[in-house]
Amino acid sequence: xxxxxxxxxxxxxxxxxxxxxxxxxxxxxxxxxxxxxxxxxxxxxxxxxxxxxxxxxxxxxxxxxxxxxxxxxxxxxxxxxxxxxxxxxxxxxxxxxxxxxxxxxxxxxxxxxxxxxxxxxxxxxxxxxxxxxxxxxxxxxxxxxxxxxxxxxxxxxxxxxxxxxxxxxxxxxxxxxxxxxxxxxxxxxxxxxxxxxxxxxxxxxxxxxxxxxxxxxxxxxxxxxxxxxxxxxxxxxxxxxxxxxxxxxxxxxxxxxxxxxxxxxxxxxxxxxxxxxxxxxxxxxxxxxxxxxxxxxxxxxxxxxxxxxxxxxxxxxxxxxxxxxxxxxxxxxxxxxxxxxxxxxxxxxxxxxxxx
Amino acid sequence: xxxxxxxxxxxxxxxxxxxxxxxxxxxxxxxxxxxxxxxxxxxxxxxxxxxxxxxxxxxxxxxxxxxxxxxxxxxxxxxxxxxxxxxxxxxxxxxxxxxxxxxxxxxxxxxxxxxxxxxxxxxxxxxxxxxxxxxxxxxxxxxxxxxxxxxxxxxxxxxxxxxxxxxxxxxxxxxxxxxxxxxxxxxxxxxxxxxxxxxxxxxxxxxxxxxxxxxxxxxxxxxxxxxxxxxxxxxxxxxxxxxxxxxxxxxxxxxxxxxxxxxxxxxxxxxxxxxxxxxxxxxxxxxxxxxxxxxxxxxxxxxxxxxxxxxxxxxxxxxxxxxxxxxxxxxxxxxxxxxxxxxxxxxxxxxxxxxxxxxxxxxxxxxxxxxxxxxxxxxxxxxxxxxxxxxxxxxxxxxxxxxxxxxxxxxxxxxxxxxxxxxxxxxxxxxxxxxxxxxxxxxxxxxxxxxxxxxxxxxxxxxxxxxxxxxxxxxxxxxxxxxxxxxxxxxxxxxxxxxxxxxxxxxxxxxxxxxxxxxxxxxxxxxxxxxxxxxxxxxxxxxxxxxxxxxxxxxxxxxxxxxxxxxxxxxxxxxxxxxxxxxxxxxxxxxxxxxxxxxxxxx
Numbered sequence: 001x002x003x004x005x006x007x008x009x010x011x012x013x014x015x016x017x018x019x020x021x022x023x024x025x026x027x028x029x030x031x032x033x034x035x036x037x038x039x040x041x042x043x044x045x046x047x048x049x050x051x052x053x054x055x056x057x058x059x060x061x062x063x064x065x066x067x068x069x070x071x072x073x074x075x076x077x078x079x080x081x082x083x084x085x086x087x088x089x090x091x092x093x094x095x096x097x098x099x100x101x102x103x104x105x106x107x108x109x110x111x112x113x114x115x116x117x118x119x120x121x122x123x124x125x126x127x128x129x130x131x132x133x134x135x136x137x138x139x140x141x142x143x144x145x146x147x148x149x150x151x152x153x154x155x156x157x158x159x160x161x162x163x164x165x166x167x168x169x170x171x172x173x174x175x176x177x178x179x180x181x182x183x184x185x186x187x188x189x190x191x192x193x194x195x196x197x198x199x200x201x202x203x204x205x206x207x208x209x210x211x212x213x214x215x216x217x218x219x220x221x222x223x224x225x226x227x228x229x230x231x232x233x234x235x236x237x238x239x240x241x242x243x244x245x246x247x248x249x250x251x252x253x254x255x256x257x258x259x260x261x262x263x264x265x266x267x268x269x270x271x272x273x274x275x276x277x278x279x280x281x282x283x284x285x286x287x288x289x290x291x292x293x294x295x296x297x298x299x300x301x302x303x304x305x306x307x308x309x310x311x312x313x314x315x316x317x318x319x320x321x322x323x324x325x326x327x328x329x330x331x332x333x334x335x336x337x338x339x340x341x342x343x344x345x346x347x348x349x350x351x352x353x354x355x356x
Numbered sequence: 357x358x359x360x361x362x363x364x365x366x367x368x369x370x371x372x373x374x375x376x377x378x379x380x381x382x383x384x385x386x387x388x389x390x391x392x393x394x395x396x397x398x399x400x401x402x403x404x405x406x407x408x409x410x411x412x413x414x415x416x417x418x419x420x421x422x423x424x425x426x427x428x429x430x431x432x433x434x435x436x437x438x439x440x441x442x443x444x445x446x447x448x449x450x451x452x453x454x455x456x457x458x459x460x461x462x463x464x465x466x467x468x469x470x471x472x473x474x475x476x477x478x479x480x481x482x483x484x485x486x487x488x489x490x491x492x493x494x495x496x497x498x499x500x501x502x503x504x505x506x507x508x509x510x511x512x513x514x515x516x517x518x519x520x521x522x523x524x525x526x527x528x529x530x531x532x533x534x535x536x537x538x539x540x541x542x543x544x545x546x547x548x549x550x551x552x553x554x555x556x557x558x559x560x561x562x563x564x565x566x567x568x569x570x571x572x573x574x575x576x577x578x579x580x581x582x583x584x585x586x587x588x589x590x591x592x593x594x595x596x597x598x599x600x601x602x603x604x605x606x607x608x609x610x611x612x613x614x615x616x617x618x619x620x621x622x623x624x625x626x627x628x629x630x631x632x633x634x635x636x637x638x639x640x641x642x643x644x645x646x647x648x649x650x651x652x653x654x655x656x657x658x659x660x661x662x663x664x665x666x667x668x669x670x671x672x673x674x675x676x677x678x679x680x681x682x683x684x685x686x687x688x689x690x691x692x693x694x695x696x697x698x699x700x701x702x703x704x705x706x707x708x709x710x711x712x713x714x715x716x717x718x719x720x721x722x723x724x725x726x727x728x729x730x731x732x733x734x735x736x737x738x739x740x741x742x743x744x745x746x747x748x749x750x751x752x753x754x755x756x757x758x759x760x761x762x763x764x765x766x767x768x769x770x771x772x773x774x775x776x777x778x779x780x781x782x783x784x785x786x787x788x789x790x791x792x793x794x795x796x797x798x799x800x801x802x803x804x805x806x807x808x809x810x811x812x813x814x815x816x817x818x819x820x821x822x823x824x825x826x827x828x829x830x831x832x833x834x835x836x837x838x839x840x841x842x843x844x845x846x847x848x849x850x851x852x853x854x855x856x857x858x859x860x861x862x863x864x865x866x867x868x869x870x871x872x873x874x875x876x877x878x879x880x881x882x883x884x885x886x887x888x889x890x891x892x893x894x895x896x897x898x899x900x901x902x903x904x905x906x907x908x909x910x911x912x913x914x915x916x917x918x919x920x921x922x923x924x925x926x927x928x929x930x931x932x933x934x935x936x937x938x939x940x941x942x943x944x945x946x947x948x949x950x951x952x953x954x955x956x957x958x959x
Contacts, residue, residue: 199571206705207572233574235701238864239952240572277866277952336565336714339721340473340480346561347831348440348465 003045003095006102007038012193017042019120019180024319031293033286033316036305037106038115038184039099041151043122045092046179049155053086058174066168072161080156093148100147100183107185114142114186114253119154122178127293136160139216140186147183154181187315188253190306191274192217193227195283196322197234197291197298203325205297207240208232208287212274214265215250217303217317225249228274237284244273279304282314290319297322361848366398367449370818378804378813379451382415384422387448402447402454402821403839407912409653410892411876412451415770415805416748416873419538421446421453421652423545429458430551432832434831436476437468437885438553441832450474451812455837456819457830465773476554477828483724487551490728494547494735501540501743504533506751509756509786527783534779537747538772544740548732555725556835562718569711576864576924581699583699583921585692588731590925592647592660592738595640596667597684599633600674608633609675615669643739649877649898652737655749655768659742659875662749673903684903686925716731730921751775758782759795761802769805770798771840792805819847847935854958857934857941859909861954862920865929868948868959869906871941888949890941894922907949909937909956923951931956 005014007022007029015023022040029035050057054157057079063077088096104113118137136157157163158179167174193212198205213220213227220227226245233240247265254261275283283302291298301317337345367389372379380388389397409421429443442458460468479486496609509526517524559582566578603609608630611623621637624630641661649666650657660667677684700720752767760778761767767775778794785792824844833839838860846858869888874880883889883901890909902908902922907929923930929951931937937956941947946959 202571204571206573206702207705220714233572233577234575234705235698236577236580236864238574238576238861240574242953277864279948336710338714338717340477342565342714342718343476343557343561344439344469344472346564347438347557349564 002042003048003092004039004041006099007035007040010040013041016122017044017180019043019122019178019182020320021118021318022180022182023119023120025182025184028293028316028319029289033290033293033319034314035316036185036187037103038182039103040120041096041099041181041183043178043180045096046112046155046181049086049088050083053082057082057159061164061174064164066165067137069161072165076159076161076164079159083156083159084152087151088148088152096151096183097144097150100144103183103185112143114140114258115147116182116184116186117150117154118145118182118184119142120180120182121158122176122180139217139218139260139326140253140258146258151181151183186253187303187317188306189216189303190214190313191279192301193220193274194305195287195300195302197287198299198322198325199231200322200324203328206234206236208234208284210275210280210283213250214247214269214274215252215263216260217301218260219249219251230275230280232280232284234284234288237281239277239280242273244271276285277309279314282311286314286316291318294319294321297326299323332342364820364848365818367402367447367454367821368394368398370450370821372450373811373815376450376808379808381420382451382769382805382808383413383448383771384771384898387418387422387446387450391448397447398822400445400456400822401824402456403833403837403844404508404817405446405453405455405837406817408651409453410912411654412809413453414655414768414809415771417653417655418448419541419772420545421448424653425455427545427549428832430534430546431553433458436479436554437471438476438557438831439465439468441470441830444832445595449821450817451809452817457833459830476557479551479554480558480721480725483551483728487728490547490550491735494544494740496546496549497540497879498743499741501537501740501747503822504536504747506530506533506747506754508754509783522750524589525783525787527779527786530783531565531776534751534776537744537751541741541744544736544744548736550830551725551728553832555729556832558718558725559729560831560835562722564715565718566587566702569706569715573702574861577702578700579921580695580924581702581719582726583633583695583924584630584723584727584730585688585695585697587727588734590686591734592644592667593670594685595644596670597674599637599640600671600678600684601632602636603671603675604678606630607634609679612672612675617664620668627775646742648738648742649880651893652741653744655765657741657745659738659746661742662746677903691925696928707723715783751916755782755794758792760792760798761795762799766798766802769802769809819935820844824848854940856958857909857931857937857956859931859934859937859954859956860920861950861952862932863908863928864932864952865907865927866948866952866954867906867929868946869891871909871945871947873938873941873943875938888947890943890947891923892938898922902928908932908950909934909941909947909949911935911937911939 002014005018007026008019009031015026018026018040023037025038026040060075061079064072066072101111103115104111107113116137116139135342136154138153141147141150158177167177191212191214193210195208195210197208199207199209208231209266210230210232210323211220211227212230213225219225225247227247228245229243230239231241232238247269249262249264251260252263286302287298287300292299298319299322300319303317304317305313305315321356336342373929399739403935425444425446432438433442440460442460445456445458447454465563475810509530513525562582563578566573568832593601603612606629608624608627611620611630614620614623621634624634645661645667646659648657648659674684703712703715749764752764752883755761755767756764760782778798781792781794781891803894828834828839828841828844871888871890872883872887874883874889875892883904886906888907888909889905893910894908903926905928908923910932911934920930920932929949931949931951931954934956939959948957948959
C-alpha cells in the first residue's frame with residue numbers, strides 16, 4: 001500500500017490517490033517544471049486511518065441540516081475534532097515520518113525542514129466544482145510532530161462547515177470525496193502571485209495576466225492586498241499594460257516563532273514594481289510551457305524563492321485548468337471582409353479611432 | 357485638479373519670435389495663414405509635422421514639403437479616390453509645417469468606393485510588376501539628374517556651337533537644366549507616393565484585424581509579422597560591414613590608421629590586396645553612398661558620397677569590432693525565423709477557420725506591399741534627393757564664384773523661383789556685357805533671411821493649433837503620423853510629473869544610462885559609448901551609431917517610423933513620440949528608458 005508518494009516518483013496510475021492539488025503537483029514535477037520538492041500523503045492513508053469511523057461520519061454529516069448555520073457549524077466542529085483525534089495506524093504514521101525525513105535530506109536539512117501542509121481533496125478538479133481554497137493550507141510548519149499534527153488537520157478540514165455546505169450545494173456525495181495531503185518544502189517567497197494564460201476580461205488567449213505581490217502568495221490570493229497587475233503578450237512576452245500598487249504589508253515567515261507574520265513595508269517599496277521585465281518574461285515563458293503541456297488555459301500560482309539566486313528562483317506552486325472561458329460557448333466571430341472590401345472597411349473605420 | 361485644456365493656441369495668436377518679423381517673405385503665399393481667412397483656418401485642426409521636418413525651412417528647402425504633401429494628396433484625392441480621405445492641407449508658420457488632413461463629406465464616400473476598388477484594386481492586383489516598373493522610372497529620374505552639370509558661363513559661345521548652327525547660348529541650357537532639376541525632383545515626389553498610401557492601407561487592414569482578434573496586441577507584434585528582412589534601407593550599412601570584413605580578410609587593416617580615407621587609399625594602392633579593397637570601396641559607392649544621415653528634406657543634409665569621412669568613421673569602428681571577433685552583421689536568419697515563429701504562434705491562437713483565413717489573407721497582402729513601404733525611402737529620400745542636392749550645390753558654387761553670394765549654401769535662402777531670376781540676371785549680364793545686379797542686391801537679403809531662420813529655429817514649434825476633433829478618424833493621420841485621439845489628449849494634458857515622460861513603446865527593453873541631446877546630425881559625433889540618444893527625430897541612416905548607444909528617446913515618431921524599425925533591428929529600447937524629450941531632458945542626466953511601457957524617467 002502506498003501511504004506516501006514523492007511528486008517525482010508518482011506515475012499516472014497513482015494520480016487518483018493524490019487528490020486534485022497533489023495530482024497537479026506530481027504531474028508538473030514529472031514534466032520537469034520547477035515545483036518545490038515534496039510528497040503526498042495518499043488517499044489510501046486517509047482511507048486506512050478513517051476505516052472504521054468513515055461510515056458513521058458520513059451518516060452524521062448527511063443528516064446535518066445545512067440550512068441551519070448554527071447546527072452546521074457546531075456539528076462540523078465536532079466531526080473535525082473526531083477526525084483529528086483518530087489515532088493513525090503505525091504503518092501510516094511511520095511512512096509519513098520516513099517521507100518527511102527523506103524530504104529534509106533532499107532539501108539539505110538534517111531535520112526540521114519548514115514545509116507547507118496542504119489539503120488535496122479528490123473532487124477538487126471536478127470541472128464544475130472548483131474547490132480552490134475550500135480546504136486548508138498550513139504554512140511554515142516545522143518538525144515531524146508539527147507536520148503530523150497538520151496532516152491530521154488537513155484530513156479534518158474536509159468537514160469544515162463551508163466544505164460540507166459546498167458539497168451539499170453541488171450534489172457531491174460525501175462518500176465520493178477522499179483527502180490526500182501535500183507536504184512540500186516551504187518556499188521563502190520574496191514575490192509571489194497568480195497568473196492566468198488568457199485575459200479573464202475577454203477570454204483573449206494571446207495574453208497572460210499576472211498578479212504579483214511582495215512576500216507569500218496568500219495575501220494576494222485572498223485579496224488582502226492589492227497586487228501589481230501585469231498583462232503581457234503571450235507571443236512576444238512584452239508588457240501590454242501594468243498597474244503598480246503600493247502594498248501596505250507582506251506576509252513573511254517568522255523563523256523564531258515558526259509561523260507567518262505581517263511585515264509592514266516601508267518607503268523603499270513605494271511605487272516599486274514587484275517584477276522586473278526579465279522576471280516577467282521568464283514567468284511568461286513558464287506559463288506558456290505549462291499551458292502547452294496541459295493543452296488548455298491554466299490558472300497558475302507561482303513564487304520567486306528568496307533563498308535562490310535570480311534566474312533560478314522561479315517556482316511553481318500550482319496549476320489548474322481555467323474554468324470560466326474554457327467552458328464558454330465560443331461566439332462565432334462575425335463575417336470578415338476580405339480583399340478590397342476589407343481594405344475599404346478598415347479605411348472607413350480605422351481601429352485606433354475606436355479607442356477612447 | 358488643474359483644468360485640462362480643450363484646445364491649442366490659434367496660429368493667429370502665436371507671436372512671431374523677436375527678430376524674425378517678416379518671415380512670411382521666405383515661403384510661398386499659399387502656405388501662409390492669411391488674416392482675411394482667419395475664420396476658415398481657425399475652424400481647422402492643425403498639427404505640427406516635426407517628424408519629417410523638425411527644423412525651420414530655409415526658403416529653397418520649403419519646396420520639399422510642397423512637393424511631398426501635394427503629391428501625397430493627389431493620390432488620395434485624384435488617383436485612387438480613397439473613400440474617406442482626401443489630401444492633407446498644410447501651412448508653414450514661424451518656419452515649421454502644420455498639417456490638416458482633409459476628410460471626404462460622408463455623403464460622397466459611397467460613390468468613391470467602387471472607383472477606389474477599381475483603381476486601387478488594379479495596383480494591388482499587379483503590385484510587383486508595377487513596382488518593378490516604378491524602379492525603372494525612378495532610375496530614369498536619377499539618370500537624368502546625374503547627366504546634368506552646372507558650369508560657369510564661358511567667355512564666348514564655343515566654336516562647335518557656331519559651326520553646328522546651334523543658334524542657342526549656354527544660358528539657355530543653364531536655365532533649362534535648372535528647370536529640369538526642379539522637374540525631376542517634382543517627379544521623384546510624385547513617384548514617392550504612387551504606392552505609399554496603398555501600402556499603408558493594406559497594413560492598416562491587417563493591423564485592424566489583429567487589434568480586433570487580439571485586443572491590446574502590441575503594435576510591435578504586428579509590425580514584426582509584416583516587416584521584411586532584406587531591406588534596401590540597411591544596404592549602405594551592410595556595405596560598410598562587408599568592406600570591414602574584406603579589409604580584415606585581405607590583411608590590409610593597417611591602412612586604416614590613417615586619418616582620412618584619402619590617406620588610407622594612398623597606402624592601399626601600394627599593394628595588390630589594397631587595390632582589391634579600393635576597388636570594392638569604389639564599387640560600393642554607387643548607389644549605396646547616396647545616403648544621408650539626415651532625411652533628404654533639407655539642403656543641409658549630408659550625404660556619404662560627398663562626406664566620405666562619415667562612412668570612413670563607421671568603417672573604422674567596424675574593422676575594430678571584426679578584429680575583436682564580434683559579429684557585426686544583422687542576424688538575418690534569426691530575424692526571419694523569429695518573424696515566422698511570431699506569425700505561427702498568433703495564427704495558432706485563432707481557433708476559427710474563417711478568422712484564420714482572414715488573418716492569412718490580410719497578412720499576405722500586407723507582406724506583398726510592405727517591401728515598398730520600407731524600400732522607397734532609399735530610392736527617393738536618399739538616392740534621388742542625394743543627386744538632386746549634389747547638383748544644386750554645384751549650381752550654388754557656380755553662382756558663388758560668379759559673385760552672387762559669399763558662401764555656397766547661401767543660395768538656399770532664396771525661393772526656387774527667385775533662383776530662376778538669379779539665373780536670368782547672370783545670363784542677362786553675360787549677354788549684355790555688364791556685371792550682374794545680384795551681387796549688389798542679394799547679400800543683404802540673404803543676411804536678413806539667415807537671421808530670421810536663426811531666430812525661428814530658436815523657438816520650438818507648437819504641437820498643434822486650434823480645437824482638435826473629438827475623435828481622430830482620419831486614417832492617414834493615424835497611419836502616417838501615428839496621431840490618435842489619445843496622443844492629442846496627452847499633448848493637451850501636458851505633463852504633471854516633470855521627471856516623467858511617456859511616449860510610444862516602439863522597441864522593447866528597459867535600461868538606464870546617461871542622456872545626450874542631439875539636435876542636428878552634425879552633433880552625432882558627440883555621442884559617447886553607452887549613452888542614451890535623445891533627439892527630436894532620428895533618421896534611419898543613423899544606424900551605424902546604434903552600435904554605440906544604449907537606447908533612444910525621440911520627441912516625434914510612431915511605431916512604424918523609420919527610427920522605430922531600426923531600433924528594433926538593433927535590439928535597442930526606444931520610446932518615440934514623447935513630445936518634449938529634447939526640451940525636458942538635459943545632456944548628462946541619468947535617465948531610465950523603458951521601451952516596453954513607453955516610459956522615460958529622469959533619475
